[in-house]
Every structure is written in C-alpha cells, then in structure tokens.
Amino acid sequence: AQSVAQPEDQVNVAEGNPLTVKCTYSVSGNPYLFWYVQYPNRGLQFLLKYITGDNLVKGSYGFEAEFNKSQTSFHLKKPSALVSDSALYFCAVRAHNYGQNFVFGPGTRLSVLP
Amino acid sequence: EAGVTQSPTHLIKTRGQQATLRCSPISGHTSVYWYQQALGLGLQFLLWYDEGEERNRGNFPPRFSGRQFPNYSSELNVNALELEDSALYLCASSLRGEGANVLTFGAGSRLTVL
Numbered sequence: 001a002q003s004v005a006q007p008e009d010q011v012n013v014a015e016g017n018p019l020t021v022k023c024t025y026s027v028s029g030n031p032y033l034f035w036y037v038q039y040p041n042r043g044l045q046f047l048l049k050y051i052t053g054d055n056l057v058k059g060s061y062g063f064e065a066e067f068n069k070s071q072t073s074f075h076l077k078k079p080s081a082l083v084s085d086s087a088l089y090f091c092a093v094r095a096h097n098y099g100q101n102f103v104f105g106p107g108t109r110l111s112v113l114p
Numbered sequence: 115e116a117g118v119t120q121s122p123t124h125l126i127k128t129r130g131q132q133a134t135l136r137c138s139p140i141s142g143h144t145s146v147y148w149y150q151q152a153l154g155l156g157l158q159f160l161l162w163y164d165e166g167e168e169r170n171r172g173n174f175p176p177r178f179s180g181r182q183f184p185n186y187s188s189e190l191n192v193n194a195l196e197l198e199d200s201a202l203y204l205c206a207s208s209l210r211g212e213g214a215n216v217l218t219f220g221a222g223s224r225l226t227v228l
C-alpha cells in the first residue's frame with residue numbers, strides 16, 4: 001500500500017528566509033512523487049514532480065524538491081520565502097505500476113510572515 | 115484552453131437526500147479522479163475513471179458512485195447523504211492514467227449536508 005506523511009501540520013517562516021516542507025513516503029517499487037499547492041477556496045495546483053534521474057527537481061515559483069531514496073523523502077524547498085507563498089502544500093506519491101492511483105499526504109500549512 | 119470545470123460550485127442538501135456533482139476534464143484528458151477534502155482530513159481518494167471504466171476505488175461506502183461518459187466528463191453521485199459527507203469534492207483530470215502524468219484539478223464543489 002502507498003502512503004505519504006507530512007510530519008508538520010504548520011510551518012512558519014519569515015519572509016526572505018529559506019523554507020522547507022517535509023514529506024516522506026512509502027510505496028512498493030519506484031515512486032513518482034509530486035508537490036501541489038492549494039490557495040484558499042481553490043483547487044490544487046501542480047508545483048513539481050520527480051520521475052527519475054536527477055534527485056533535485058526544480059518547479060514553479062522558485063520551488064525545488066530533493067528526492068532521497070534511502071530516507072524515502074521528498075522535501076520541498078525554496079531559498080527565499082515570499083508572503084504570497086502562504087498556502088496549503090500537499091505531497092503525493094504514485095507507484096509505477098498501472099492501476100495505482102495518486103495518494104496525497106495530509107497537507108502542511110505554510111505561513112510566511114512579513 | 116479551458117481547465118477542469120466542476121459544477122455546481124456549492125450545493126446544500128439535507129440528510130438522506132442525493133447529490134450529483136459534475137466534472138468536465140481538460141480537452142484530450144481521458145482520466146478523471148475524484149477526491150474528498152473534508153476539514154482537517156486532507157485529500158481522500160474516491161474514484162478513478164479512465165477511458166470510460168472505473169479503474170480504482172477508495173475506501174468509501176457503495177453510496178458513493180460515479181460514471182464517466184463517452185466525452186470523458188464524469189459524474190459523482192452520493193446517495194443517502196450523511197452529515198459527515200459535508201466536504202469539498204475535487205475532480206482532477208490527466209492524460210491516460212499511467213505513470214507520471216500530472217493531475218489538473220478543478221476548483222471543487224462544496225457540499226453541505228444539513
């Protein structure tokens with residue numbers, strides 16, 4: 001069975017500081033990994049994905065994520081946070097086998113303080 | 115290009131009634147996913163349709179059902195509504211449901227059960 005954990009319900013960071021939102025996963029075999037962001041009263045928007053290859057993945061709005069197979073982690077990072085980054089962030093995993101759906105983590109609320 | 119559209123935006127029902135939610139995927143997308151986002155519970159997978167067939171189903175009772183039409187639009191039906199069915203129901207579409215295809219989400223339908 002696939003599962004995703006986001007150990008922090010809430011992350012607070014000052015504007016201009018680096019941010020990290022943590023994600024660990026469990027899946028049989030190799031994973032596809034994703035990050036999505038949800039702004040208030042909106043659906044989820046895709047940020048980035050890891051398929052294979054380079055462990056550091058760059059995505060939208062200056063976000064990046066690092067795949068660590070040994071730690072089964074896929075942490076989201078940004079070098080300098082903006083107030084507009086404040087939102088709910090979801091990590092998701094999907095196994096390579098056909099027939100496996102996307103499984104989302106519980107979400108982490110990021111607050112960037114001015 | 116139009117995004118994923120969901121209707122209605124808001125729906126208020128009473129216990130025991132039935133609710134029908136609709137989703138139109140992005141043109142060219144043949145996979146449709148339904149998720150329930152209840153307060154504090156993250157995204158719970160409901161159903162996945164691909165090329166008109168149900169490919170996977172989450173841990174929800176049979177009163178949650180749906181279908182996908184020949185034009186790939188989809189409908190989610192919830193029978194015998196209960197108070198705990200109150201949630202934001204998100205539809206997402208993707209290219210044929212294999213591998214690392216990105217999900218594109220609609221804005222959601224908020225169902226309130228009184």
